[in-house]
Amino acid sequence: MSDVGRGMLDFAAGFMPALHAATETVRAGGRLSGRRVGIALTLEPKTACLVEALASLGAEVSVLGNSYSTKSEVIAALRANRIAVFDASTDRAARDAFVDARPQLLADDGAEVVRYIHRERRDALEALVGVAEETTSGVRPLRTMAEQGVLEVACLAVNDARTKTEFDNVYGTGQSVVMAVLDATNVQLPGASVVVVGYGPVGRGIAATARALGGRVTVTEIDPVQALLAYHDGCAVEPLQQAVRHADLLITATGIAHSVTGADAELLRDGAIVAVGGMGQGEFDPALGGEVRLGDEVRAGVRAMHLSSGATAYLVADGHCANTTVGEGNPIEIMDLSLALQLRALDLLAAGDLEVGVHLLPRHIDDEVAASQLTAAGITLDVPNATQRQAARGW
Numbered sequence: 001m002s003d004v005g006r007g008m009l010d011f012a013a014g015f016m017p018a019l020h021a022a023t024e025t026v027r028a029g030g031r032l033s034g035r036r037v038g039i040a041l042t043l044e045p046k047t048a049c050l051v052e053a054l055a056s057l058g059a060e061v062s063v064l065g066n067s068y069s070t071k072s073e074v075i076a077a078l079r080a081n082r083i084a085v086f087d088a089s090t091d092r093a094a095r096d097a098f099v100d101a102r103p104q105l106l107a108d109d110g111a112e113v114v115r116y117i118h119r120e121r122r123d124a125l126e127a128l129v130g131v132a133e134e135t136t137s138g139v140r141p142l143r144t145m146a147e148q149g150v151l152e153v154a155c156l157a158v159n160d161a162r163t164k165t166e167f168d169n170v171y172g173t174g175q176s177v178v179m180a181v182l183d184a185t186n187v188q189l190p191g192a193s194v195v196v197v198g199y200g201p202v203g204r205g206i207a208a209t210a211r212a213l214g215g216r217v218t219v220t221e222i223d224p225v226q227a228l229l230a231y232h233d234g235c236a237v238e239p240l241q242q243a244v245r246h247a248d249l250l251i252t253a254t255g256i257a258h259s260v261t262g263a264d265a266e267l268l269r270d271g272a273i274v275a276v277g278g279m280g281q282g283e284f285d286p287a288l289g290g291e292v293r294l295g296d297e298v299r300a301g302v303r304a305m306h307l308s309s310g311a312t313a314y315l316v317a318d319g320h321c322a323n324t325t326v327g328e329g330n331p332i333e334i335m336d337l338s339l340a341l342q343l344r345a346l347d348l349l350a351a352g353d354l355e356v357g358v359h360l361l362p363r364h365i366d367d368e369v370a371a372s373q374l375t376a377a378g379i380t381l382d383v384p385n386a387t388q389r390q391a392a393r394g395w
């Protein structure tokens with residue numbers, strides 16, 4: 001199995017020029033050598049390339065797997081390389097073992113581990129120098145913790161870098177969520193009514209992919225600007241309780257628990273499919289309101305939902321993030337950017353001079369990560385001429 005995993009890692013590595021460039025930049029500084037680094041990101045071949053890059057830099061890396069999205073081949077390949085992967089019988093046991101390794105630097109996803117450490121494993125706070133947070137639904141609670149004065153560690157909002165949000169959230173998740181749902185269900189998209197709940201970067205990407213493939217897209221929003229953006233992008237905009245009635249596919253992208261409830265799901269048509277593209281568990285909450293009864297898994301990753309109307313709708317991946325659970329996650333080239341940023345963020349945190357709080361990555365790191373993919377693609381940038389530079393500085 002480790003050979004299969006090794007093949008997957010090597011294949012991914014061939015599409016990750018930005019990670020390779022970041023590795024060499026970080027190697028020159030030498031700050032990660034000997035540091036205990038915990039990786040709590042969705043464990044895919046791409047993530048494993050980051051793990052191996054860290055190991056090559058002399059870091060002592062430990063990795064947290066989980067029961068729904070981790071691929072066993074990837075674990076086998078990393079273990080064959082003597083890297084510690086915590087993948088216990090329960091997610092909690094795995095997380096405890098991971099925290100027991102006392103990471104000094106942590107790459108977290110959804111702030112799951114850092115929140116757990118603040119709440120239940122405060123013994124691990126002393127060793128923790130810094131946290132690089134991958135996604136919107138992790139940055140949000142970290143900022144809330146900072147505002148409430150309970151955050152006790154320096155954090156970098158990797159999610160908010162331009163080379164993350166504008167690529168991973170939009171193009172990566174847009175493509176991978178739609179593809180994962182179509183593959184898992186084998187239904188046709190052209191002509192289908194696709195309802196996207198939430199029009200942040202992720203919802204925008206999902207809507208764009210669905211429209212490009214011939215879907216008829218309706219967006220539901222609670223923010224007037226985002227709703228207006230959806231309208232200008234050519235989507236219909238409706239309240240959820242109206243849109244849900246005509247959805248063939250309903251995909252959530254809000255990043256907030258209980259955004260779509262059982263009461264909403266009760267309005268679905270027979271055969272409608274629900275999937276989560278945002279934070280995963282809880283964003284769609286079928287137990288809240290209504291009398292939705294979860295039934296059998298009717299095909300791999302697709303469960304029947306029996307509604308009180310007598311209709312049967314279907315839930316993809318039991319409400320976990322569809323792309324990372326029943327699909328293979330975001331495209332490699334996209335994760336190349338996100339994981340290069342993660343590496344640069346961990347290196348920056350290793351300096352140990354960031355104050356407690358949530359910080360943005362410096363702009364030059366964003367620029368360097370973007371430039372490394374451009375270079376690999378053979379694309380050359382222009383530079384402004386001297387007169388233009390002078391004009392740009394004038395008033």
Ligand SMILES: NC(=O)c1ccc[n+]([C@@H]2O[C@H](COP(=O)([O-])OP(=O)(O)OC[C@H]3O[C@@H](n4cnc5c(N)ncnc54)[C@H](O)[C@@H]3O)[C@@H](O)[C@H]2O)c1
Pocket residue numbers: 135136137138168169173197198199200201202203220221222223226253254255256259260277278279280321322323324330
């Ligand atoms: N699956 C993946 O691979 C992947 C990748 C990147 C981000 N994410 C996750 O996707 C989620 C969305 O990310 P984002 O960057 O677009 O977040 P965002 O916060 O920028 O956008 C979310 C949007 O949802 C809207 N919203 C909130 N509640 C709503 C409701 N009840 N009804 C309708 N709209 C509602 C908000 O107004 C906002 O415009 C986050 O959880 C993020 O962590 C997933």
